[in-house]
Each structure stands twice: as C-alpha cells, then as structure tokens.
Amino acid sequence: MKPVKVGICGLGTVGSGTFNILKRNADRITGRLGRDVIVTQVGARRDNPACDLAGVDVTRDIFEVARNPDVDVVVELIGGYEVAKELVLMAIENGKHVVTANKALIAVHGNEIFAAAEAKGVSVAYEAAVAGGIPIIKAIREGLSANRIDHLSGIINGTGNFILTEMSQKGRDFADVLKEAQELGYAEADPTFDVEGIDAAHKLTILSSIAFGVPLQFEKAYTEGISKVTPEDVKFAEELGYRIKHLGISKLTEKGVELRVHPTLIHESQLIAKVDGVMNAVAVHGDAVGDTMYYGPGAGSEPTASAVIADLVDLARTFDAGNNARAAHLGFQADSVSDLGVLPVEEIETSYYLRMQVEDETGVMAKITQILSARGVSIEAMVQKEAKAESKATVVLLTHEVKEQLMNDAIAEIEALSDVDGDVTRIRAEHSE
C-alpha cells in the first residue's frame, strides 16, 4: 500500500519525539499498519538538534505544510490557541486529517474545529491532548462504548502531582517544591497553567465530553489550584487515612455535569491515591464495567509522541473508509450529544475536610458541630491538637456529603464565631466506596 504522508508542524519537545520515533520504530509501525508512515515535510521556526533532518523538506512557514499536496495528515504540535487554530482549520479546508496534542485548542475551540472537520469528511485526532502517553481517549470512546459512564476522576497534571507527592513524602512546602520543579524542568517559569488547574481543566473538559456525550464547556469548569495546600493539611489528611491529590473530577447527574479541578482528599485504599510523582492516572466508572483505571506518563517528549503516532496509525487504517469507520470526534454522534449544562459548584455534593484554629475552651466544639448539623452536615472523623499559640487548638473535621452551598453558609457562620481565629481551611474529599 502507498505510504502515509505526514507533515509535522512544530519541532519542539513533542514534535522532535514524534519525528524520532517514526524513524526509530519504523519497522514496528509498518508491521502493525501494513504501510509505511513517512514524514514528507516539517514546518518549524528553527531546526532541533535532537532531530536528524538530513533529506527532510523543512519549511519555516507552517502554513505551507497545511497546503502541501504531498501531505495526508498535518500534525499540529505548535501549541497555543490562535495560530494553531488557523493552521488546523486551513489543513481541514485543504482536505487533510489533523493530529494534535493541543489540549487548550481542543477544550476551547474543539466544537468549532470538529464541525469543520465533519463537514469536510476528515478527522481531527487528539489522543495526545489528554494524559500524554496513556491511551485514555481511546479507552473511553471505544473501549468502554458499552457503558453508561457516570463519573471519572484523574490526576492529569504531572507538575501538580510531583509537587504534592514531594510535600507528602518529605514534608516540604509548596513554594519550595515548585522552585525545584522549575529547576528540573517539570514546571514552567510561569507555573499558573499547571498549579492553578487550568491545564487540568482543559483535559477534564475533553474527558467529560467524550464520556458523557455533552459539548465541550471549558468556560464553565471550576478550577482551584494547589498553591494554598500546606504541609500541615497534607499531614492531617494522612492521619485520617487520606492523601491530597490535585484531581479533575467530572460526574453525570440529572441536574447537570460536574466539572471541577481542585485539591482533593482521597482515601489511601484507593489505587489513584498511590499514583505519585509526575505520573498521571484516570479512573473511569461505567455501569457495566465498574471501576477501571489507566496509568502512565502524562507528559514528556516520547510519551506524548507515542499518542500522536497511535493517532496517525489509526487514521491511516481508515483513510479510504472515512469518518464513519472512526469513533465520533466527541465520542457520540452529533444527534446524540445532549445539551446538559455544567452544574454550578455551589450545587455539587461532596465531603469536606475542614481545618480551623479555635480557643481551647469548653463549648467551642458544641457551637461548631451545631452550626454544621443545622445544615444537615454530619461528621465522619475529627482530630483536635494543641496549636502552637497558647490556649489555642487546631480542629480538623471530615464531613459526610453535603451540598456545597450549605457548606459555604456553615463556614461563614463558623468564621464569624468569636472563638474561631481566622479563616476555615476547606478541602473537598472523595470517599472510598
């Protein structure tokens, strides 16, 4: 069969990995696919010394790749929103398939991009956009197609998980570990996207759509970062049998889809609580299969390129057959996508970890528990310790599930008590089943 002709746009971390693996593992890839996959053009602002570009058609104009008649599939690895979107839409317009690792692009502009691709009869594949080398898009869209999927949760930002793992294992504080992560190259100079949960929310938005059959609604996602998590909270959580992870959680409820990224207590008996360092994992629950989990490296040159190339191979298999032979872009046919909205965070129901400093005298706990119980909040576990300051105590509570709005009201009332000093720290918790 004729070779598959690939144009790679962007020769940075993932682009160079893609280029190099296609060369190194050509025999394996051809062995699986039954035809060669060759790079006919590379579009990049500059060469990358990691790649031997001898004999390769290199252009400084990425748009040339999108117009090149000798390219079947455009691989978009330049990142960002505007130029990437223009490139992808141009490739589609020229009848080319697209493979991208760009989570921000898909989460924000995916609805528009997929509509354009479907109108043109081409496909935009994006396995590499979520959880790096883990084939999680494939698992959800194809592997679990029998299921009514009702919730998923994931550690989908390696930087954040590295920081929390170090805080847990070495008792270090956030700022200290972040600095090291930046030195190691795990975190960007501007770490906002990673530590504030924006990157995770991009990925969660995509997972939520393909799992539940709802449109991409990134702008409605709730995000809360890990910069306020303290070593003290990590330690208290562990005393209660929990780990703190930066989790992306999405659940299907009758009233809407929960779509939220925040620090989360997870019971240590759950496998996902044991996923440490820069590794990613996504747990998916379906009504037929039950609990499943997918684990692997969520970033990096070759892990991400592994997903890019898997998409290339899948696309090549169905070049002649067309989009009907492939899973729908967002997992469901257009007429089966529901318009279920995202549930405001005040409406979610979850458990909470609360930490507060109180006057160490009788009657304080009675006031606090009464405020909680007046809103139907029952307490699952409690720890009380002498605080550093004289005649103060630190109280940590773990509650059962309650609607967030009621918890907000209770916290406001507790903070107003004269026996309680300062703010109440609140971290959401997922109970083991």
Place this chain on the structure above:
Amino acid sequence: MKPVKVGICGLGTVGSGTFNILKRNADRITGRLGRDVIVTQVGARRDNPACDLAGVDVTRDIFEVARNPDVDVVVELIGGYEVAKELVLMAIENGKHVVTANKALIAVHGNEIFAAAEAKGVSVAYEAAVAGGIPIIKAIREGLSANRIDHLSGIINGTGNFILTEMSQKGRDFADVLKEAQELGYAEADPTFDVEGIDAAHKLTILSSIAFGVPLQFEKAYTEGISKVTPEDVKFAEELGYRIKHLGISKLTEKGVELRVHPTLIHESQLIAKVDGVMNAVAVHGDAVGDTMYYGPGAGSEPTASAVIADLVDLARTFDAGNNARAAHLGFQADSVSDLGVLPVEEIETSYYLRMQVEDETGVMAKITQILSARGVSIEAMVQKEAKAESKATVVLLTHEVKEQLMNDAIAEIEALSDVDGDVTRIRAEHSE
C-alpha cells in the same frame, strides 16, 4: 444506517450480561455508533432467568446461529475448546464476524482461527478474552502502536489475586482462602485452571503475541501455581518490602520471548503490587511511552460483556471497510510476525527469594553464600530468624538477577548440605527499577 444484527451463542454469565447491557444501554451504544445493535437470535441450551427473552428468536442449536443469514456477528460465549472452535470456524465459513471471550480457544487455536478469518475477509475480536472489562487488547494493539514494547506483566486471574490478598491481609493459609473463594463463587469447584496458572497463561500468551509480534505459543508457556505459597513467605516478603502476586510475565529478549506465570515478589513501591482482591491489572512498558498500567475487573458478567460489546461496536464501524480498516488479529501484519521462540525457563534471568531451614550454628551461612557466589549470585537482602524447632534457624535471602539454570544448580547444592533441612523454597522476584 441499517442495524447491526447479532447472534449470541451461550447465555451463561457473560452471555446474559451481553444481552442485558445491549438492551439497557441501547441509547448510549447507538449514540456512539450511529446505528442500532440488535440481537436477532440467541443460541443456548436453556433460557436464563436473568434475561427477558420475550420476542427474541431463541434456538437450542447454537450452530443454527452460525448459519443464520439474519446474523452479521456471532458472539461465542459457550467456552471450552472443541465445540467453540467448530462454531467459530462455521461462522467464519459463512462470512460472519465473530466476537469471543474465550481465552483458551484463542490461546490454543488462535493461529488457525485467525488464518481462516483472514482468508474469508472477516474478523474475530477477542477483547473480552483477556482481563475482562479492561480494554487491554485495544491499548496494546492500537494505543501503543508507536512503541517497541519490551515487557509486560499482569495480574490476570482474579481468583488467584483474591486468595493472595487474603493471605497477605489476614495471614490466612491458601487452602482456607480457596475454600472461601469457592463459596463466594470466585473460584470453580475444580480450581486448577485458576490457581495453577493455566488461565493466566492463556491470557498471557495472547498479550505476548500482540505486544511483540510473535505467534501464539501457549504450549511453551511456563506455569507455576500459588498453592505452595505459605503465609510465612507472604510475611517474610513483606518484611523485605515486597508483595507476592501471581504474575504473568512476558519479555522480549534477543534469544527469545519469556512467557511465564508464577508467584512473584514485587516491590511495594510498584503500583501493581497494590492491586488487591479480585481486580486485574496489566503493566506494559514501551520504548517511547515508558511505563503504563491498565486496571479493572478481570471477570464477571457485565465487566466481561462490556468488552464483548466494545468489540461489536468496533466491528460494526468497519463492516463496509473490511479488515484493512482494523488492527491485525495479532497486532502485526502476517509478514511482520517474527518466528521468535519462547525462551526455556532455565534461560530466563531474574531475582530470587529463597527460604530455607538451617542448623543454627556458625559456618552455615558461609557455605550457602559461597555456593551462591560461585555461580555469580549476589545477595541483596537477608533475614534470619530462629525457627520453631530447637537449634534451627530460618534464613531468607533476596538475590540479584541470575540465570535460572545457575540458580537451580545452586539450590541443588544447598539442599545437599548436611546443615540445611529439607527443600529450599524459591520464589522469583521482579525488582523495581
């Protein structure tokens, strides 16, 4: 589009699950696929009260399903070798696709069955044959297609993992837990297939072929069961920081493929060591992606049916496109499958846990370590405890990697020492990296 017409053969645990999910989740399945999946005939020796068969064409002759012109895909869920093989070959002969959950059939007769299917231009899908609801066949054949996969290991028998988990967590012995597993329905009345590793070897054979591109060679697999694992070994392993799991291990080496199922010490820091109870997990290492792991229920009615239906949906997408639009049966095109054989177990290199009872007197350890070091075996860790019997001691050693033949020789020589009582217990170990 026209509905997909399915004939289900066998209405036991998995057959009833398949039938019921197809009905219950019809909207989701159609929403993903873009066409209905309907059961046009069921072949079963008897009705199953778990299924509402009103209006369904039921036959007592399963072969009628394989001949039925109103059936596009035959789902083989009767199990066993001979009749199942006859049924599958008849379905292929009649131009029908086949979906099966039958690991024994595929591991033993797969080469023949796939050749017949390819000659006829139909496909035999078998996601449900390995690790139940976990989409592991898809992950390896498609999700990791960029990689040179070099090793994989899996907890792929839930019964065995349940027994070892109970032994570890409650200090119970093998026979005691096996009895409970039988009462709970986790283990068969004849537990041989599960506890002796035959079931796991069937699954491992399949995984090994699709990962490395070698033919199915079940008859060459090395299997060792868990019936001889004692609570004492479980406890010693844990003191050394390890768990004992019944692992299927397959590695690609230049001299051949390792294909072995046996009790294995795994360091507690590895995620797969924390997979407990009846759950399954498969860890796969590729040169590009690195370490990945896939976790979920490895058996049961609906988890297994989840995989059966995922295969149905995948097949239906490519009805018109044909086999070129699908991954090759064993992952690689026929001309890319190597004839690499299975390495005899004496040739593998691994680490070992050794336990022996010795006379509690000076000089014994010197003799033992000298026997080991003469064969290049170095010792990583050692525990010595007073044994119950007077003037005896129990010695536990953890070694570095050595060729199994050399270890066999060393053990024979140690057992011949007058200071060593009885046999040396030997359990292979996988070191964390």
